[in-house]
Amino acid sequence: MLAQFIVSGLALGSIYGLVALGFAVIYKATEVFNFAQGILMVVGAYLAVTATASLDLPLPIAVAFVLGGAALLGIIIQLVLIRPLAGQPILPVIMITIALSIVLKALIEIIYGVTPRSVELPLPTGGFVIGGVRLSQLHLTAAVVSWICMGLFALFFRFTRTGLLMRATADSQEAAVLSGIDVNKVNCAAWAVGSMLAAIGGIFLGKLQLASVDLEHIGLLALPAVVIGGLQSIPGAILGGLLVGVIEQLSSGYISPKSRDVFIYAPLLLILMFRPWGLFGQRELGRV
Amino acid sequence: MTVAQHPVIARGAVLAAGQRSIPWLRIALSILALAVLLYLPFVLQSRVLFGTRLTNMQLLNIGLAQVNLTLIAVVGALSLNFLTGCAGLVSIGHAAFFALGAMGASFAGSQLGLPFLVTLIIAALVGALAGVLAGLPSLRVRGLYFVLSTLAVHFIAAYLFSEFQYAFHDVAGVTMPDAQIGGFELSNGIRWYFFLLPIAFLAYVLFRNTLRFREGRALLAMRDNELAAAAAGIDVRILRLKAFAFSSAIAGIVGALQAYYLTTVSAEFYSLNLAIQFIAMIIIGGMGSLSGSVLGAVVWLLLPALIGGLATELKGSDLALARIIVEHKPQVVNLVFGSLVAILLIYAPDGLAGGWRRIKAWLANRPTGGAS
DSSP, rough: OOHHHHHHHHHHHHHHHHHHHHHHHHHHHHHHOOOOOOHHHHHHHHHHHIIISSSSOOHHHHHHHHHHHHHHHHHHHIOOOOOOOTOOHHHHHHHHHHHHHHHHHHHHHHHHHHSOOOOOOOEEEEEEEEEEEEEEEEEEEHHHHHHHHHHHHHHHHHHHHHHHHHHHHHOOOOHHHTTTTTHHHHHHHHHHHHHHHHHHHHHHHHHOOOBBHHHHHHHHHHHHHHHOOTOOOOOHHHHHHHHHHHHHHHHHHHHHHHGGGHHHHHHHHHHHHHHHHSSOOOOOOOOO | TTTOHHHHHHHHHHHHHHHHHHHHHHHHHHHHHHHHHHHHHHHHHHETTTEEEETTTTTTTHHHOOOOOHHHHHHHHHHHIIIIIOOOOSSSHHHHHHHHHHHHHIIIIIIIIHHHHHHHHHHHHHHHHHHHHHHHHTOOOOOHHHHHHHHHHHHHHEEEHHHHHHHHHHHTTTEOOOEEETTOOOOOOHHHHHHHHHHHHHHHHHHHHHHHHHHHHHHHHHHHHHHHHHTTTTHHHHHHHHHHHHHHHHHHHHHHHHHHHEEEEEEEGOOOHHHHHHHHHHHHOOOOOHHHHHHHHHHHHHHHHHHHHHHHHHHOOOOOOOOOOTHHHHHHHHHHHHHHHHHHHHHOTTHHHHHHHHHHHHHHHOOTTTTO
16 A cells, blocks of 8 residues: 555656646746646646647647647736736735636636536556556656656756746846846746646646646645745755655545645645755845 | 915915814714614615615625625734734735634534633634744744745644534534523624624724734834844844734634624635635735725625626626626636736735825825915
8 A cells, every 4th residue: 555655646746746846937037936826737727628628639739739828828927917016025926826816717617617627638547557556557647747847847947048047037136137138038938837837737637637626726735845845946846746745645545635735734834944945945044 | 475375384284274174074974984884784684775675786785694794804804914914924824713713612612611702712812822833933934935834824724623523513514502692692684783893893993003002013113124123122023923823813703703603614614715815805905004904805795796786787688798797706706806906916006095095195285276
């Protein structure tokens, strides 16, 4: 049983890690703590519903449709909501992402109705057993795709010009502006990337369960994942996601599904009290 | 140019004269407001105003139950605004204290058999204790991290509530005992109204006076500049915990009142959404403004009622927009509510109360035609 829980925890955790990575990208570049990350994930799941149920697109085009839609949404959010609030204290910025999630949730329910929808993407659904541990192909695909995406984004940040500009902006907005970087464009890119990563997570979660606005709750698990890993650290976000996935499976399996939240948020509280910079983040020094 | 002709001095004189006459105006307005508030529940109950029958639309679709829930929400919004707007501690876990307060009151009322008013005090104590515990991370972390710790508190409290619900009650939710003061039972809407109205008023006065005294001023100083406040001899850490305990004690009472009024509350009621609605209220009303909290709660009352009324009017219409409003009423309410918050954040960060202040300031300072 233990091995089973850990394996499925790691698979789910890979999805959380992906969503958390999107969150960390947005946070690092724009310093916006994005409470709408959970609903952006749900948007991804519903875009997949549209692509398959209404438009009947083949798999590659459907995926491109979801990613394009998510990226566009991310850019619109940055231009319409986040940019006007540049330089404001944290509360208005957090609140506007909360307002965004209220609005997106209402729009989704108006467009798609309140009953959960199934995501019809032709992803492998069978399963196989290795050494007594049952592994579903969908979990495996989700994990592999997540890891590939994480790898691609790591390469993107390391080797592309946009990635370099994004890292520079994350380091210091002011210095980036002074060196002539178009920070607004970089921020748009960060929101596009963050929202795309959430959408990929959404496709898989929508396929594993059903597409519904209740998935937002699961998407919000990206927040503890990111903080447990360390807000400033991108590998930390991924590891945090894995950790949250494993904790979730263990607590649901051994204690009760309801206890999941406690076992995830109580460590978050402890981390915040004793090691606020996270397990893998760098300690932020306060200076007067 | 004589003194009286001088534009600035002349306006000053007018202002001074105006100030002398204000108390009468204010007293008259207060009496009028009081009369309206005292008459309101009877109008809502009988749907009759001075002998004339009113349609639902004329009453904005509002019933007494909504007004009572709004009175409770006013107190909740005040306590959140005190914490977030005045003390600068952003909390998205306020529903946690509602849940814990309701839990405390239910346990004291049903299991221990204590009277109604005592259970309210217990709810306040439970809230205060939880507030101190939830405030502990504030000793270490600031801003963003603190917001997250309130999120964690929310989920932990929601779990505790659901455990409590299943231990002592059933799936339907926690059923509260009857609300009785002495032999007097709060059995109908009008009785509740006259119980809740003074409570809301008292809460308002309590918060206003707290802000005027030493601790309140220290709190505002801490919000505006923590280092300066600490340098001025304020122990900011203790102050933060005190603010948290005070605000969550009131939130505990709010939770208990909510539960008593609704008679049954289940764990699903205390969702993150509930906490978010209260944040939306204080943003719409005005961060850090006590009258803004009241305004925000009133908007929260009026919006669903207005959209509900609109939906009834539009029923049968063929327009696509009309059909959306009729079929997706709760979603449209959320859509308008969320958009309102976003628009206010961008264009009027100090909310409706701030907008009103600016209009008043503009009226007072507008150039008068014949002055010069």
